[in-house]
Amino acid sequence: MPECIICAKHRGEGPLGGERVAVLDGFWIYHAPEGDDGRAPLGYLFVESARHAAYLADLTDDEARALGRLRVRLARALRDELAAEFTFAMVVGTGVAHFHEHLVPRHPGTPPELPWYRSDEGAPRATRAAVADLASRLERRLTG
Numbered sequence: 001m002p003e004c005i006i007c008a009k010h011r012g013e014g015p016l017g018g019e020r021v022a023v024l025d026g027f028w029i030y031h032a033p034e035g036d037d038g039r040a041p042l043g044y045l046f047v048e049s050a051r052h053a054a055y056l057a058d059l060t061d062d063e064a065r066a067l068g069r070l071r072v073r074l075a076r077a078l079r080d081e082l083a084a085e086f087t088f089a090m091v092v093g094t095g096v097a098h099f100h101e102h103l104v105p106r107h108p109g110t111p112p113e114l115p116w117y118r119s120d121e122g123a124p125r126a127t128r129a130a131v132a133d134l135a136s137r138l139e140r141r142l143t144g
C-alpha cells in the first residue's frame, strides 16, 4: 500500500506543504500552500482528519460533530478576518483518499461569473508571511 501523503504531512514529512493553522478536536487545519509564484490564495483552508479515514462516510459520529463545528467556526473566522462574503465547503477526495475538506472563501469583488469551483482564482495572492499571519489570527479565533 503506498504511503498516505496526508498522514505523512501530519508527521512533518512528505511533499505536501502549507501553513498549519491548528490541531483541534481530531482535525488538522492547514492553509493552502504557495504555488510556483511563491503565493497562495488567501484564506483557502484544508480540514483533515487526524485519523486516517478515507472518505466522508468513514468519519465517526464524534468526528462528524467536531467537523461541523470547525467548519462553521472557520467560515465565521474567514468572514471576520478577510471580509469573505461566504465560504464554500467541499469534500472531493478523488486525489488523496484521506478525509479532507476544502474551505474556500468568496472574496469581495470576485467576478460573479467565476464559478464556485474556481473561487480561489478570485482570492488575493498572499505571501508566505501574510499566510502565516492569517493562520495565527485564525488559530486565535478557534482556540480563544
Ligand SMILES: [Zn+2]
Residues within 6 Å of the ligand: 004, 005, 006, 007, 008, 051, 052, 053, 097, 098
Ligand atoms: Zn492518511
